[in-house]
Structure formats: structure tokens, C-alpha cells
Amino acid sequence: MSRTVTLTVDGHEVALPEGSTLLEAARAVGVEVPTLCYLETLTPVNVCRICVVEVEGSRTLVPACSRVAEPGMVVRTGSARVRRARRMVLELLGSAVHLDLAPEVASWMEEYGAEPGRWGTPPAPEPRVDNDLYVRDYGRCILCYKCVEACGVDAQWTFAIAVAGRGDEAHISTEYDVDLPESACVFCGNCIAVCPTGALMAKSEWDLRQAGRWTPETQHTTTTVCSYCGVGCNLELWVQDGRVVKVTSPLDHDVTRGNLCIKGRFGYTYLHDLPEGYLTPIDHLLSRF
């Protein structure tokens, strides 16, 4: 059994197993800390800085997602200094890229009074549509590294993408920036699954959004088991108008931890792509009998 660590978060004392993070401590006392680059299935890289909190005695703010709790720490998650830092992070991110598909960002902008417009408007580069399975819209990329981690040792071990360039030029890229089909990519789509801003998106969803026909309010999801191979991956089928429009896997199921392969994530189209004549009566098939 591991030992426990006791610390204080926003005035609440909390005891946690040794090795827990400040984010886990905050959640344990019911305090919400915003995160973008953090995901429980990935190694924290603490690059987005939206989760920073103040630790008494620490010169700088610390990222809650990766800072390990120590005995006696006094943590403040909502101090003026923390709020100012988060506002700045949101403004810089929001002036660099389009965040309208990141689910909670709009509410955080409001909460922290962020006005990204005062730093300029983000550019809108053409999305890269170089294959039939998924689209890369780097005008939405906040360089959070999640896709790189999912493609690397946290899940897939394919290493098809990495951060290329320095400073303003930094961007996620395949080797020599080749199109995905020419790259090492195996189209598992595990990068899409972890992308927090919609920069990576299944083509099926992207096409519907482009056509103005993506309607989350009419969708339902059903959890089932993949029909390819015998590993037993859980699939969440997103259904709109009687058609599967997207496939994901639950993060909290320990067979997949949210990951799938190309067949599981994209191989469902045979459900709808029916051959000619499939829906007509089949009496002619009985003729030999």
C-alpha cells in the first residue's frame, strides 16, 4: 500500500496516495481546474499552462496536471495571480488559433474575462484534406502535444507526427511535411480522439460540418463491441439520422483506454454503403430452389 500525503487546497485539507497530482487533489475536494493538454490516459506534458495554480512558497505558478502533491503544501487554485495567468494563456491561445470547437473554452473566456481580440485575430490556414479518413485543420492547433503522445509511446508507437520548427514556426508535422498517406501514419485516429480543439477531425464529421448538417442535438451514442478481431474493443457509435457519423472508444474502459485501430474507428461504413440492389426484394435469389 502506498503512503498518503496530506495537503491543503483552497482551504480544504485533503489526503491522497503518494504520487497524486495537484489536479487530482483539487478534484478530490471538488474544485474544478481547467485543462487542455491534460488527459488521464497520456503522460502530462504541461505545455498549455491553463491549469496553473499557486503553491505557497513557490516562486512560479505550477501546472496542476503534473505537479506531484507534497506533504503540507498549501495550494490556491483561484488567486488573482492564477486568474491573471489563465486569462493571459487564453488570450494568447485565442489570438493564435480558432478555439470555437474546444468544448469549454468559451465559458473559460467569460469566466476569466479573456479578450483575445486585443492581440489580433488568428490566421485561418486551409485545412489539410489529403485522405478520406481524417482532416487536419492546423488553424485550430494549440500545440498541446496530445496527438504526438498518442501517436508515440503513450498508445500507438507509430511516431508519424512530431513538433517541427521553433518558436512561431513550431507546428505538428509528418516527416518532411508529406501528406498523411505518404507518411508513417497508420490511420488509427488515436490522435483525433485526444485532440481538444477539433484540429484533428474524422472526415465524416468534417464533411457534415462543412455542409452545415452536423447536429449534435439530434445525435445519440451507443456503446458496443467492435466486430473486427478478437480483442474486444468497446466502440461508441455516434448516430445521426440513422447513420453512424463518428466512432470513438471510452477512455475509462481498460481494454482500449480510448484507443482504436483503423478498422475499429473507420471500418463501419459497410453498415450504410450498401451494394446496388440490396434494398430491393430478394425473391430472385430463391429462383434456384
Place this chain on the structure above:
Amino acid sequence: MFGAGGGTSSYREIEETDLIVLWGSNARAAHPIFFHHLLQGVRNGARLYVVDPRRSESARFADLWLGLDVGTDIALANAVGREIIAAGLENREFIRRATTGFEAYAESVQPWTLDRAEEVTGVPAAAIRDLAHAYATADRAQLCWTLGITEHHNATDNVLALIDLALLCGHVGRYGSGLVPIRGQNNVQGGGDMGALPNKLPGFQDVEDPDVRARFERMWGRPIPPRAGRHLTLMFEGMEEGVVRAVYAIGENPATSEADAGRATRLLSGLDLLVVQDLFLTETARLAHVVFPAAADWAESEGTVTSSERRVQRVRKALDPPGQAREDRWILSELARRLGVDWGQPTAEEVWDELRALSPIHAGMSYRRLDAHGGLQWPCRSEDDPGELFLHSRLWKDPIEGPPAPFMAVDHDPPVDRLTEEYPIRLTTGRHLDSYNTGVQSGRYRSPRRVGGTLDLDPFDAASLGVRDGDRVRVVSRRGAIEAPVRVSDGLRPGLAFMAFHYPEETDVNRLTIEAWDPKSGTAEFKATAVRVEKL
């Protein structure tokens, strides 16, 4: 194994083991999410040994790749066993307490010196020795395999040779040590569990046991034939003999998936009655007298499937089936009604609850519990049983519970389709990452990685034939010939060629394969065909 038809371990154990042996498996392509767990094991420090004729995508992650000749698995396993014994590394305490037949086994592997094994398998003696010592000295070890072991005429013997190694070192029945056959289809485990085997009723209960039959007969109100039936290969033998005259094929495409598909098609065409129930008008369905269009049960119906870690999980209905397609359960019940037995239209849960009443290893798996736990692993005998993470811990009790595990001495027996001057190249078959079986489902989405049906050749063989990537060749076996474009691959060795079996419309590789089959399991020798390649 040892009376239970399932892998012993859970996926999570491979993340916490010390040594992983992947034998006759290209899990990286065929079982990608299992391979994620395996790679976490490697990341946590486990060493990985891959035994495969091809330097496959999986082998590229290995600490050591043992590139054996196709069909020499027993020679290699026996040499590993001999070396472990010769070095005094066997687990004597475990062997004494929990096994039988060690003496006979030790004697049977005696001729398999490292040098002889090198000669027969093509694997350097030092590599065999390395694997033997690594496996025997690891604290925990997982031995995993797939169809590279089982698609041979001596499939069962291949498996026994691997089980012997686990018994030799005590690598079974402990957390992190186990024997792991990874299943190729989402419910091949569940199908067997549910009694879709010729000699078993649900829950691996023997159909020839009168007490077992009596319990089922009481529930079902009908007598059950007291003898084992035919497995697929024997069904085709029966068609050849004219004894089997009618076939009802549900979700199976034997006209292309059987070895020697030409023969399979001829036999299916000659039946008095062929009924096919499938999602699409498959090659087999085209031969049928009656076709029942079926729902895709994993998305258009309710039920359960069982994975390679014995985990029973629910599949759920997300969509209505298209057109006239019906759920399998509906079709079967309706067919029964028209044959004079009215079952009504039971729900999936009602069918499952009946099964739970008859199969003790599933008794504790109510739908409510399956939902709450994200699936449960059998055996799960009551509603307060959490299910088993790994099997055969009984072998480590003192004294052991139940019967000891037997060593089974088996000997090397090369592939039936011999290499000769006329047919000098060994053709083996397997899967591509983005495709599945005969391509009925996977052929319909637009994969950017699809390579299609190619004949993969070693650069040396390609050069001697004077062919390059994309050149068309004729591949000829003793049973048939097909044409295919060449793909030069650095994952092969001279004399070894590879084809995937996903593209029967372009390259029907089972026109070439041999129907030679294992009398114990009924599996055909898909993995070892002798061919020659002719430049076109």
C-alpha cells in the same frame, strides 16, 4: 487448455510481465489494441521475443526475432525445451507438484539439440539458446500465439509444444505468467463458449456426457443427439462423401475462406440445399438456394461477445437493420416457428439468462453486472463472483487442486505441401492492418493504406525472377494458379513469399492453399503452401 478452452491471462498482465514471447502472431497488424498493451509491457521493461517466419511489423519491435522456416515450430519449441532442461533451468518444484509426464517429455525432446534445431528451423543455435534461457529465467513470462501456430496440419501439436514450455518453467497460473492465444474474430471465443463446437454444449460441457445432456434436455424439452457432430473440415469431407447434403451457413463465407477454395465451391454447388444468412451477397451466398439477409449484429442487434481475455461484453443496437435484413435471433426463431416449434421472439437477455442457467461458468454474468463492470471474465459462477483475471492458479495451491497438468510429447512434422524443384517457394498467408478476413466488411471503407492483393517476395527472389514492384506474376500451386502484382518486401527471406487473403476478387489466395488439416482441431494448413512464381 487443461480442460478450459480459453487463454489463461488478461491483457493487463502483459503490461506487468518480464518477458513476452509472440509466437506465430503479427499482433501489430492483426490485433492492434492488444499490441498496445504488449508495448506498454515493453515500455515497462519486458523483453520481447518474436518467433515468425516473416520479420513482421510486430517483429520490428522485438529484442530478438527468430525467423524460423514455416512449419518448424515444434522443432524450435522442443529445442527450447531441451536446452532449458540441459541447462538445469526447469522449474523442478512446479513440475513435481503440478504436472505429469515430464520424464517422457524430457526424453522426447532429447534429440533436439541446438545444432539440429538450427538445421531444421533455420534459426541460429545461439538465438534458440537465448530464447530458452530468457524464458526459463524470467520471473514472469507471457507466451502468446495466433494463427501462425494453429493454421497447420498439426495445429494441436504446435499448441501442445508451447504449453509444454510453460509447464517446464511454471509460466502458467500466476499473475503475469500465462498462455495467450489471441482470437482472430470478435466472437470466436464466445462461439466456442456458447457450444458452437461439434462436441460441446454451452460452457464447454461435453455433449457425450449423459448427465450434461439430461440437464439441457430438461430445459429444452427435446432430446439432444448423443454424439459429437462434424467440425467445418469434416462437413466438407461429408459433402465429398455425399453424406452431408444440406448446409445452413450463418455469417461464414467458405467459398473463399476455405483452403483449396476451388474444391469448397464445387462441393457447396453440389448440395441439395444451401441456405446462407449473411450481411451481403457473398461468394457463398451466390451459390445458395435461399439467402436470409441478416443484420450486422454488433451494431443492429443486442447480445454478447467474448474476447481473447475471456471477457463477455454486451453488443448493443445503435441502428435498425436496412431493407429486409433481420437480426439473427429473429431469423432463427422465425425459422423454428415455421418448422413447427414456437419459441416466440425471446429478447437477447432472455436467451442469455437461459444460457446462464445451463452454463455454470457464465452463471454470475447478468446483463446488469455486465453493464456495471464493463464486461466480466469467465469463469464467473455466481452474482458475487468477480470473474477470473487468470486461469489455473489451482496449479500453485499446495497441494494442487484438481488434476495435474500433463506434459504432451509431440514431434516435428513438416508441412504437407512439400517444397520441390517444381514448387520451390514457401507461400504463407496472413492479414493486413486495415483489412479483415475475406474483405466482406473491410473492403468497403476507403483506407489510404490499402495495398490490395499482392504477392510479397523477398528482394533476392524478386531479383532472380527478374521482377519488380508492380510486375504481374502467375503463382502456381499443386491445386490452382492465380495472378498477382509483386510487392518486394524486406520482411521476408529468400524462398518465403506472403499473400494476404482479404481480396478474393483480385487475388483468391485460397485457390492455392492446401486442404490438409489437423485431425484434432479441423484447422487447415493455410500457412504452408508450396508454389512456383512465373513472370508474365
